[in-house]
Amino acid sequence: QFPGLEQTPYAQLSPDGQKVLYLRSPGDRRAADLTARDLSSGREETVVGGFGEGGFSLFRWSPDGARVVYTHQRRELRVLGSNGGEPRPLWFSPDPGVVVKPLDWARDGRSILAALVDETARTTRLVLVPADGGELRVVVSGNRGALEDWARLSPDGRFVAGLRSEGGKSHVCVWASDGDQETPVTEPAARVSPGFWSPDGAYLVFTSDRMKTQDLWAVPMRDGRP
Secondary structure (H helix, E strand, C coil), X not given: CCCCCCCCCCEEECCCCCEEEEEECCCCCCCCEEEEEECCCCCEEEEECCCCHHHCCCEEECCCCCEEEEEECCCEEEEEECCEEEEEEEEECCCCXXXXXXXXXXXXXXXXXXXXXXXXXXXXXXXXXXXXXXXXXXXXXXXXXXXXXXXXXXXXXXXXXXXXXXXXXXXXXXXXXXXCCEEECCCCECCECCCEECCCCCEEEEEECCCCCCEEEEEECECCEC
C-alpha cells in the first residue's frame, strides 16, 4: 500500500519497482500534476505540471524506466525523462477529432503501441509509433465498440493482444504487429478483460464470466496462437 495515493485512479509502478508515477490533484479545478514518488525515501517530484488537460491522463513508463510517454492536449504524444525536463513531441494528429492514447512500450524500447480514437468517424486504430519519431504503422482498425482502445504488446514485440466486441459480448484477440494475422483467443463472453502477457510471453492472462462467475484464466500461447 502507498499512503496518500488511495484516491488516485491513475498510478503505475516503475519497471524496477523503485518509484510510483501518479496523478496528484491540487484540490481545486486545476489539472493534476504527473508526479513521481521514490518509494524508499518518500521524496516526490513533479514530472509534468498541469497534466491531464482535456480530461485525459494517460502515461506509460519506458521499459528501462528512464522515460515516460504521455498524451498532451488529447492529440499529441510526448516523451520526456522520468525525472522531468523538456518534453519531446513524438506524434501529433492533424485531425482535431482524433484522440491518441499510449497503451504500451515495446520491451526493446523502439516502439510505442497507441490507440487512435476518431470521435467523429467513430473508429479505433491500434498503431505502433517509433519511439525516436517517424511514420506510424497500423496494426488493426475497426469501428468503436467493435475494437476496444486497450491492448498490450507481447514481450518479443511480435503480437498485440486486445478485445473485439459484438452483440454485447467480447473476446480476447491477438494480432501480429505487422497486421498479417488475427487470431481469436477466447469464446465471446459478456464480461471479459483484455489480456496481459506473462513475462515470457507463454501465456495470456485475463478475467471472464464464461463459467457464469468472474474468474481468472490463463491461455498458453505459441506464435500468437492459443
